[in-house]
Amino acid sequence: xxxxxxxxxxxxxxxxxxxxxxxxxxxxxxxxxxxxxxxxxxxxxxxxxxxxxxxxxxxxxxxxxxxxxxxxxxxxxxxxxxxxxxxxxxxxxxxxxxxxxxxxxxxxxxxxxxxxxxxxxxxxxxxxx
Amino acid sequence: xxxxxxxxxxxxxxxxxxxxxxxxxxxxxxxxxxxxxxxxxxxxxxxxxxxxxxxxxxxxxxxxxxxxxxxxxxxxxxxxxxxxxxxxxxxxxxxxxxxxxxxxxxxxxxxxxxxxxxxxxxxxxxxxx
DNA sequence: ATAAACCCTATAGTTACTATAGAATCAAGC
DNA sequence: GCTTGATTCTATAGTAACTATAGGGTTTAT
Numbered sequence: 594x595x596x597x598x599x600x601x602x603x604x605x606x607x608x609x610x611x612x613x614x615x616x617x618x619x620x621x622x623x624x625x626x627x628x629x630x631x632x633x634x635x636x637x638x639x640x641x642x643x644x645x646x647x648x649x650x651x652x653x654x655x656x657x658x659x660x661x662x663x664x665x666x667x668x669x670x671x672x673x674x675x676x677x678x679x680x681x682x683x684x685x686x687x688x689x690x691x692x693x694x695x696x697x698x699x700x701x702x703x704x705x706x707x708x709x710x711x712x713x714x715x716x717x718x719x720x721x722x
Numbered sequence: 723x724x725x726x727x728x729x730x731x732x733x734x735x736x737x738x739x740x741x742x743x744x745x746x747x748x749x750x751x752x753x754x755x756x757x758x759x760x761x762x763x764x765x766x767x768x769x770x771x772x773x774x775x776x777x778x779x780x781x782x783x784x785x786x787x788x789x790x791x792x793x794x795x796x797x798x799x800x801x802x803x804x805x806x807x808x809x810x811x812x813x814x815x816x817x818x819x820x821x822x823x824x825x826x827x828x829x830x831x832x833x834x835x836x837x838x839x840x841x842x843x844x845x846x847x848x849x850x851x
Numbered sequence: 852a853t854a855a856a857c858c859c860t861a862t863a864g865t866t867a868c869t870a871t872a873g874a875a876t877c878a879a880g881c
Numbered sequence: 882g883c884t885t886g887a888t889t890c891t892a893t894a895g896t897a898a899c900t901a902t903a904g905g906g907t908t909t910a911t
Contacts, residue, residue, distance in 0.1 A: 597888065607889085608869060616867090627876045629889055638850075645849050649823055653867070659849070662840055670843035671836040677845055681827045684820055691817050694778055698810045707800040711791055714799035716806055720774050720788070721767075726857065736858090737900060745898090756907045758858055782898070 595625075599632045603640050610640065616653055618643050618660065651680055724754075728761045732769045739769065745782055747772050747789065780809055 600607045613619045614630075619639050622630040646656045655676055662673055705715030729736045742748045743759075748768050751759040775785045784805055791802055834844030 595889075606869080609867085611890095612868065625876090625889095627889080628891095629876075642849055645851070647867090649827060659846070663846060666841035667839050669836070670834060670838045670840045670846065673840065673843050673845050674831065674834055674836040677827060677831050681824065681831060684824050684827060688817065688820050688824070691813055691820065695810065695813050695817070698778060698806060698813060702803065702806050702810060705799065705803060707798070707803040709799045710796050711799045711802065712795035714802050716802050717788070717792060717799065720771055722774070724858075735900080738898085740860095741899065754858095754907090756858080758907075776898090 594632050596630050596632070599637065599640065602637060603644065605640060605644060613640070613643055613653075616657070618653060618656055649680065650684070651676075655680075723761050725759050725761070728766060728769065731766060732773065734769060734773060742769070742772055742782075745786070747782060747785055778809065779813070780805075784809075 594602075596607050596610055599605075600610060603610075605613075610619070614621065619636065622632050622636060625631055642660070643656055646659065647653075651659075658676065659673065662668070662670070701716045701719050704719060709715070711717060723731070725736050725739060728734075729739060732739070734742075739748070743750065748765065751761050751765055754760055771789070772785055775788065776782075780788075787805065788802065791797070791799070830845045830848050833848060838844070840846060
């Protein structure tokens with residue numbers, strides 16, 4: 594299949610697919626006579642692997658690392674585990690941050706009714722502190 | 723004070739201060755004979771306003787908007803309220819996403835002990851799905 | 852007078868894409 | 882055989898909010 598089809602099947606945009614290829618997250622596809630990329634089922638699997646990782650917010654550099662690791666199936670998977678653990682830590686950290694953001698935003702929102710003048714706006718006031 | 727001092731007092735890096743100025747989030751400071759930026763207490767307040775907004779993850783474009791609104795103290799503050807509401811919605815949305823990320827990452831982490839071979843790695847297997 | 856510390860502008864790099872421009876290729880209909 | 886529209890190609894620039902660097906000028910202290 595050509596890139597348009599792969600894009601539809603996978604749900605990734607055409608530009609994203611080409612971008613992943615340039616970043617070596619996908620193996621180089623065969624080309625048609627007219628230089629069009631030709632994909633098969635394996636290409637789709639590669640792309641879906643990347644997509645799944647991205648849905649977990651794993652950065653491309655780490656995905657590249659995971660792909661390399663997959664090339665050595667007999668080695669220990671401890672670094673895979675470490676990578677996921679780190680990702681989990683990041684997510685937890687970000688959740689903590691968001692919780693406190695949420696708190697302050699809620700407090701601000703409740704500190705002002707929208708029919709004030711900006712002069713009297715409770716939100717502007719708290720931002721000015 | 724010069725930019726180095728402002729940087730220390732505010733906790734923003736020198737480059738960030740210059741960047742905010744270029745983006746019109748800070749008013750243009752006076753300059754010394756040798757063309758050094760000279761700041762006063764009001765500059766510090768401006769910077770702290772921006773910093774406070776940024777700590778709430780409010781994008782620079784919205785901060786610019788808030789600063790403009792502050793210039794018309796007699797107008798209604800309903801758009802300020804709307805802006806904070808939107809920001810709150812974004813934060814809530816992101817929290818929902820992070821929760822499901824966390825869930826899947828935890829599931830993956832628990833699906834593999836680190837002394838497996840990559841071949842047998844539960845994490846790689848779930849990513850391959 | 853000179854060296855260290857500070858400041859200046861302008862430019863490039865970061866992440867993970869998205870959006871163009873301008874050209875080539877292919878598929879379908881006449 | 883030809884044209885038209887859809888698809889593809891590469892290369893480049895833009896996005897957000899900074900950070901980092903190069904290559905200079907200025908100030909302060911000795």
